[in-house]
Amino acid sequence: MKTCQIVKRKEGQSLVEFALILPILLLIIVAVIDFGWIFYAKLTVNNSTREVARLYVVDEELPLSDEAALAQARMPDLFKGTAYAQISIGGTPAEIRVTLGGNVKPLVGLFFDGDVPVDFSR
8 A cells, every 4th residue: 555645845935934024124124224314314413513513612703694504514415405504602602502404305215204304403
C-alpha cells in the first residue's frame, strides 16, 4: 500500500511575509522622513533666530526698519516666502526679543495637514 506524502513547500512563505510587512515598513520610513524634515526646519529657525539676535546685540546701531529683510535673509529657502520676523528692543541691547518663523511644507504629507508652522523666539 502506498501512502500519500504531503508535500510542504516553503518557497513562497518569505515572499508573502515580506508583502505583509512592506506597507508597515514604508509607513515608518515616511514618518521618519517627514519628522526629520520638520525637525531640521525647527533647528534652522532656532539658529537663524540666535544669529539675528547676536547681530543686534553686537551692532547696536542696526536699524529696526530693516528687521524683516535682515531676518528673512537669514532664513533658508525651505520656507518659500512664508518667513516672518519680529524684533523688539528694550532699554538696553541685552533686552532684545527676536521671533522668526514660517510655514514648512512636509515632504510627503501623510501625517501633516498642509503647511506646518515653525517659529522660535529668543
